[in-house]
Amino acid sequence: MIFSDILASIIHDMKNSLGMVINTLEGLDCDQGRDDQAQSKQVRVLQHEAKRLSNKLIELLTLYKIENEHISPNIEELNLCDFLEEIAAENQTSAEAQGVRVAWQCSPDLNGYFDEGLVRGVINSLIGNGLRYTRRELLVVAEEEDGYLVLRVEDDGDGFPPEMLAAQHAIDQAGNASDGNTQLGIYFAGMVAKLHRNRDREGLIRLSNNCHLPGGCFSLLLP
Amino acid sequence: MRFYRHELEKKSFLIVDDFGDMRSMLRAMLQSIGVAGIQAVASGEEAIHSLEKAHFDIVLCDYNLGPGKDGQQVLEEARYRGLTGLGSLFVMITAENTREMVMGAVEYEPDSYLTKPFTKELLKKRLEKLVARKKNLEAVERAVKQQAFEKAIQLLDQQIAEKPRNLGELTKLQAELCYRAGDYGRAALIYENALAVREMPWARLGLGKVLYAEGQLEQARELFQQLLMENEGLTAAYDWLAKTLQAMELPSEAQELLQKAVILSPKAILRQRSLGELALMNGDGATAEKALSQAVRLGRNSVYKHPAIHASLARAKAENGEETAALKILKQMDREFEGNREAQLYSSMVEGMVQAQLGQDETADACLEQAKGLFDKLGIGVSPELTLEMARTCGRLGDLEGARDMLRIAVSNNHAEEGFLKEVGAVIEDLSLDQDAAHFIGEIRSEIVRINNKGVELVRIGDLEEAVALFEEAVGRMPGNQVVNLNAARVLIMRMQERGINSGQLGRTRQYLERVRAVDPENQSLRRVQSMYQGLLEQAG
Numbered sequence: 001m002i003f004s005d006i007l008a009s010i011i012h013d014m015k016n017s018l019g020m021v022i023n024t025l026e027g028l029d030c031d032q033g034r035d036d037q038a039q040s041k042q043v044r045v046l047q048h049e050a051k052r053l054s055n056k057l058i059e060l061l062t063l064y065k066i067e068n069e070h071i072s073p074n075i076e077e078l079n080l081c082d083f084l085e086e087i088a089a090e091n092q093t094s095a096e097a098q099g100v101r102v103a104w105q106c107s108p109d110l111n112g113y114f115d116e117g118l119v120r121g122v123i124n125s126l127i128g129n130g131l132r133y134t135r136r137e138l139l140v141v142a143e144e145e146d147g148y149l150v151l152r153v154e155d156d157g158d159g160f161p162p163e164m165l166a167a168q169h170a171i172d173q174a175g176n177a178s179d180g181n182t183q184l185g186i187y188f189a190g191m192v193a194k195l196h197r198n199r200d201r202e203g204l205i206r207l208s209n210n211c212h213l214p215g216g217c218f219s220l221l222l223p
Numbered sequence: 224m225r226f227y228r229h230e231l232e233k234k235s236f237l238i239v240d241d242f243g244d245m246r247s248m249l250r251a252m253l254q255s256i257g258v259a260g261i262q263a264v265a266s267g268e269e270a271i272h273s274l275e276k277a278h279f280d281i282v283l284c285d286y287n288l289g290p291g292k293d294g295q296q297v298l299e300e301a302r303y304r305g306l307t308g309l310g311s312l313f314v315m316i317t318a319e320n321t322r323e324m325v326m327g328a329v330e331y332e333p334d335s336y337l338t339k340p341f342t343k344e345l346l347k348k349r350l351e352k353l354v355a356r357k358k359n360l361e362a363v364e365r366a367v368k369q370q371a372f373e374k375a376i377q378l379l380d381q382q383i384a385e386k387p388r389n390l391g392e393l394t395k396l397q398a399e400l401c402y403r404a405g406d407y408g409r410a411a412l413i414y415e416n417a418l419a420v421r422e423m424p425w426a427r428l429g430l431g432k433v434l435y436a437e438g439q440l441e442q443a444r445e446l447f448q449q450l451l452m453e454n455e456g457l458t459a460a461y462d463w464l465a466k467t468l469q470a471m472e473l474p475s476e477a478q479e480l481l482q483k484a485v486i487l488s489p490k491a492i493l494r495q496r497s498l499g500e501l502a503l504m505n506g507d508g509a510t511a512e513k514a515l516s517q518a519v520r521l522g523r524n525s526v527y528k529h530p531a532i533h534a535s536l537a538r539a540k541a542e543n544g545e546e547t548a549a550l551k552i553l554k555q556m557d558r559e560f561e562g563n564r565e566a567q568l569y570s571s572m573v574e575g576m577v578q579a580q581l582g583q584d585e586t587a588d589a590c591l592e593q594a595k596g597l598f599d600k601l602g603i604g605v606s607p608e609l610t611l612e613m614a615r616t617c618g619r620l621g622d623l624e625g626a627r628d629m630l631r632i633a634v635s636n637n638h639a640e641e642g643f644l645k646e647v648g649a650v651i652e653d654l655s656l657d658q659d660a661a662h663f664i665g666e667i668r669s670e671i672v673r674i675n676n677k678g679v680e681l682v683r684i685g686d687l688e689e690a691v692a693l694f695e696e697a698v699g700r701m702p703g704n705q706v707v708n709l710n711a712a713r714v715l716i717m718r719m720q721e722r723g724i725n726s727g728q729l730g731r732t733r734q735y736l737e738r739v740r741a742v743d744p745e746n747q748s749l750r751r752v753q754s755m756y757q758g759l760l761e762q763a764g
Binding site: 012015016018019020022023024026027054075076077078079081082085086089090092093108109111113117120198199 | 244245248251252318338339340341342343344345347348349352386388389390391392421422423424
């Protein structure tokens with residue numbers, strides 16, 4: 001066993017423990033009712049942070065697999081409403097805890113072809129990140145554009161700073177993960193996007209501001 | 224798609240997880256959704272036990288269950304033995320690092336995979352969706368279970384026309400059913416349509432299976448090779464390519480390929496078994512022993528446990544000069560399959576060979592006699608492969624007359640199976656029976672063809688009386704031949720359509736159909752004669 005394998009298996013363990021923590025916290029929150037507002041808020045903060053941590057671990061594990069095991073994505077045809085409905089449900093509790101509404105939008109008959117597990121990981125991370133920058137709303141949109149399936153996570157915060165918008169092509173190519181937290185998320189999303197190929201096209205990511213909501217907008221384009 | 228909220232609450236759940244914390248967490252999640260009927264168990268064995276005793280609407284099963292059966296094996300056994308009824312859902316809970324391993328198992332797939340960690344809300348949404356879809360598929364599943372594929376395909380046509388959210392899933396299912404029904408043209412069309420939209424491994428694989436089934440081996444080979452280049456993890460493609468190579472008489476290439484595939488998914492028992500048997504045929508005792516040991520070990524918790532695997536392992540050991548170890552495997556097999564006649568037959572056969580190898584000729588002869596006795600008792604229940612194995616055993620132990628008898632049975636029961644007849648030919652040459660293989664097979668075949676043609680002619684001129692007599696006489700001599708059994712059933716039905724139902728003839732018709740169903744439930748002619756039979760019963764009221 002080489003070091004990275006050991007690391008991966010430890011991360012895997014950590015992630016499962018964290019899963020237990022998250023769900024136990026959820027139970028705590030439900031049990032308490034409304035009589036103890038302050039403590040309930042604390043529980044929700046814990047829950048949110050634990051979830052962020054869990055998303056990071058999933059990112060790390062997936063990256064490990066992409067680099068070491070040459071995973072081939074399991075492309076399936078999926079209905080986007082089904083997919084977004086699940087994503088919204090999954091993130092609802094921790095978003096509510098921060099007073100944020102997670103909305104989604106797509107046409108009922110939109111189907112797409114992608115690896116459900118991988119893309120779910122990316123969108124969850126993006127929502128987790130978005131929760132830090134948004135004010136009151138996050139919007140997840142799925143639509144078709146020039147033969148690409150576009151998945152967008154939008155917030156109503158201050159938007160991406162101009163340097164980041166300008167540097168996004170460099171991120172695409174070099175996968176520069178040096179600049180802390182957000183960058184790992186971007187790198188991860190980019191790797192997952194690239195794993196999706198159709199004929200001569202591969203997936204990519206785009207950063208922009210002011211789409212439907214006034215803040216930042218992260219797009220995942222899948223061929 | 225309609226769905227009523229309270230439906231989920233009324234469902235009965237079985238939770239299977241070896242971790243107590245996880246069990247209570249899942250239980251708490253379900254309770255908070257409003258579910259009351261929940262049972263939780265800690266192992267695969269307990270799960271099977273619970274499923275034997277009670278009906279569950281939904282099984283939530285973790286893939287990793289510690290020692291003993293894993294989640295996939297629970298699923299296989301439950302579906303194989305019909306422990307989960309139509310309309311029951313099986314959800315496999317996995318950690319991502321097991322997902323690929325699980326995906327290697329193609330024979331039985333769960334209704335859904337759920338990757339840990341997940342929240343209560345996600346669980347609820349997923350279950351609601353699955354319940355609603357399952358409900359829509361109930362009529363289709365019932366038709367499939369009754370082998371009424373045409374009806375199932377038609378039902379799917381209606382659903383697909385409404386363009387539901389799960390269009391992709393339904394299309395895929397429809398293509399598979401066309402393939403199983405032998406409608407290769409339509410299956411290929413569905414796959415090609417899907418591929419025209421975009422490249423998808425399942426559709427490409429399906430197209431390859433069609434090519435294989437149509438005997439276009441060279442194209443099938445090319446397709447599977449290409450598919451593997453683009454998807455190195457797609458284990459099903461290895462299996463099909465190996466099958467194709469074997470059909471092209473390239474056994475060492477096939478072996479090499481399966482060796483690669485078992486590294487990717489070491490837990491697939493059927494693949495280990497094929498590899499072992501192939502290696503044994505190729506004279507590679509070391510590989511055979513390794514793969515077959517794995518298969519025996521994996522079989523302990525699996526519905527795919529079979530005495531033939533133990534028998535092959537014992538042969539591999541004997542081949543490698545470990546006679547004592549071989550005899551030990553046979554002892555173990557006798558214990559594990561107590562009271563199973565087929566297992567006893569395998570055991571006596573292989574023991575005969577091992578004893579002969581040890582120079583114990585008398586014991587070997589006694590084993591062979593015992594094997595022959597068991598073979599007769601098993602009658603038409605003996606599989607073609609086992610019959611051939613008997614021929615080999617007789618031949619190697621010097622009983623050439625016995626070998627000839629076995630080969631005669633093997634050919635006359637399977638006169639239309641080209642692939643199998645090739646193997647028969649190889650055995651005839653192998654055993655130097657002083658017989659021309661083509662001539663030997665050809666004579667038996669032409670006899671059967673002659674009978675069938677004569678029967679068809681008798682039906683044409685309307686002499687059903689004579690046709691019945693002809694086929695029933697043939698069935699008496701070749702009780703294991705599917706074509707003859709089906710023809711006998713067909714003419715009996717035609718006669719009863721004309722002259723009215725006769726309880727003796729009805730009983731024999733059922734018996735002939737039953738024989739074919741026992742060995743080849745998906746035989747397409749069987750399904751046609753079966754529906755004639757149903758029609759007869761309905762007509763008679």
